[in-house]
């Protein structure tokens with residue numbers, strides 16, 4: 001009897017979740033259509049929708065045109081039922097975003113504040129979040145939590161830092177943040193978060209590789225919409241693939257790593273660290289920038305082709321440098337297609353969708369993802 005009851009509660013929860021997830025991925029739709037598409041009975045759908053409406057998680061958005069008989073109500077999920085905060089912690093800055101359930105960026109800020117593994121730093125982050133939420137003017141109770149992206153490799157349970165050289169946080173713990181932030185906190189690897197954000201809205205694309213060209217090079221492998229983390233949470237560390245035996249020294253200590261040839265710094269060092277200025281000068285055909293760019297591309301093209309050969313899926317280029325590459329996409333596709341063993345086609349190469357704060361958005365979307373699963 002208890003088992004039966006448990007089963008029926010379980011089935012009810014599964015149905016509710018299936019309906020909510022369906023609404024999340026579709027335009028406004030009628031109750032009849034939901035029942036039809038999900039192969040559920042009308043009473044089951046009606047009952048679950050009533051509960052979701054009471055929780056303000058779904059809304060009625062109007063009426064469909066009548067095809068005879070009564071007009072059907074249009075049902076949609078409510079994107080502003082909850083919000084999530086995302087933080088991008090870098091060596092010298094902190095970026096913060098507030099997103100709704102749809103992943104829309106409601107507000108973002110970026111502050112210069114170098115990372116220091118000290119109580120004062122984490123307290124400052126706590127104050128920043130409090131001020132940021134006040135400015136956003138959203139109901140405190142609607143905030144799911146804070147997703148924190150770090151340039152670091154995390155432990156399997158994502159509560160601690162296993163490896164970090166970009167910021168001095170090896171052995172760091174999520175508690176350092178959560179003690180100063182009055183919301184649930186979760187940690188993410190920065191490149192994994194950005195890759196996760198890129199694929200969130202790509203309904204049809206299940207697999208992709210994300211190459212992050214920031215001041216350090218990273219990446220992520222997304223398989224069936226999930227991050228492939230590897231055995232040691234070290235997957236997608238494309239910055240430390242060797243492309244030049246005995247080549248330039250990487251910050252990791254090895255020689256010839258991708259990072260030493262393809263980090264955004266290779267370009268922005270010519271413009272006092274200003275990547276936007278680099279691409280502006282490149283556009284007006286300034287000689288030093290053209291020379292740097294062509295040299296840079298010889299290595300970037302090798303990396304992109306290697307990723308295509310390894311994973312046989314779309315390669316998305318992002319990060320500070322990648323965000324400026326829309327204008328050069330056809331040229332880049334031509335270059336990578338020449339390296340392709342199987343076909344003269346570079347259409348698998350894409351430039352990131354999020355030009356700003358992809359990492360912070362991705363960190364926040366992890367909370368949205370958890371929330372959707374919990375309904």
Ligand SMILES: [Zn+2]
Nearest residue numbers: 240250252257
């Ligand atoms: Zn390296």
